[in-house]
Amino acid sequence: MIKLQVEDFDVSRELSVMLSGHKQVGGVCTFVGLVREYDSSEPLNSLTLEHYPEMTKKELIKIEKQAKEKWTLKDSLIIHRYGRLVPSDQIVFVATASAHRSDAFNSCEYIVDYLKTRAPFWKKEEYKSRVKWVEARSSDEDALNKWEEVAN
């Protein structure tokens, strides 16, 4: 399931909704991404997430589908917030439920890695004296490459 929302989410509630009715789930791997305050001289006031709604939804559905083809999952959930957030706010939640823990771990990390490079989100950081668009990192592309190698 995919949810794109402005509102915060409650991890326990999302997990219990996802797991209700799945008696054969042995393990759930989750990832929560948070607005991080860098060790900088300037404190971060806010982070605004802009996205391209129709395309984001399409990309997230595609990523989830790929993960379900690669690993044996009972269920999965991707929640991504957009709009204005402050440090320590939750941004993203990915949960993968499986009978076997290695499938849960691998698929969760796969989804997070793809989400970081494929889903059309852009982040604008607001500091006291300036506003700055966050630039993409090549290490995110590197994170993707490891999955290509697995596929070949």
Add this chain to the structure above:
Amino acid sequence: MIKLQVEDFDVSRELSVMLSGHKQVGGVCTFVGLVREYDSSEPLNSLTLEHYPEMTKKELIKIEKQAKEKWTLKDSLIIHRYGRLVPSDQIVFVATASAHRSDAFNSCEYIVDYLKTRAPFWKKEEYKSRVKWVEARSSDEDALNKWEEVAN
């Protein structure tokens, strides 16, 4: 932090307590292990976890320490329940918080893999007509071997 307890745990609450005061956490990977009902002809009534308390505590502290030496973590938490549980109950919770998501994923999986083979817990399954001690699986030892290769 290590918690060995009979009581259930609330994932959201545990996460928010762990994260309070850590402004530089970019991501948290968690794993929740659940009592799983196998596709068997006989439904599982309960699962009783027995453990060796002093040694369990010592082993979990050791596993957590090793994870913190291998990866850069802001914080970590291991909760393990013991006693009588029923299908879909939460058994174990592992959370690792890091500035970088790959550290969070790897350390969480490492802790879960080690916990499965080093922490002295034993599981007794109760079915309608019989009681059965769960036997160790060689795939758990295999899961550990991958970390040895990483270390060498």
Add this chain to the structure above:
Amino acid sequence: MKLLYFAWIRDDIGLDGEEISLPDGVKTVGELIILLKSRGESYERGLRASEELKVAVNLEYANLDTPISDSDEVAFFPPVTGGKND
């Protein structure tokens, strides 16, 4: 054709999107970029550094050779930085 601009590309161009009619001879994403850049400095700046410019045609990632037609939605945006800020 519907054009959409995101993030600093929108800031530079000063629009979040616009409708244009595709002139004859503009049949690919690459040709569309050349056309838009000819419109002035703000487009020139917004669509600079083509290797860092991402393009989607009808919600799918595209490249300079991707064919386009007047009924398409074409979006221009920088490399994505979603997920989280790690």
Add this chain to the structure above:
Amino acid sequence: MKLLYFAWIRDDIGLDGEEISLPDGVKTVGELIILLKSRGESYERGLRASEELKVAVNLEYANLDTPISDSDEVAFFPPVTGGKND
């Protein structure tokens, strides 16, 4: 010496633990197992299959050659099956 038995080893022996005095000549885990097995069928059964038997001396994993003394706590248990049942 304090002995502890867990899981099906406890079920077989019928005790969760006991205090014994270590006789002269029993200086390793291996020798202790031989001594205990000589006590009767329930010990014989509980401590069968030595390769699957795990032993901890003073809360640390041990093997057949690990030295022991009268002040030690020695625990016998099957391979662990903790974490979860996947």
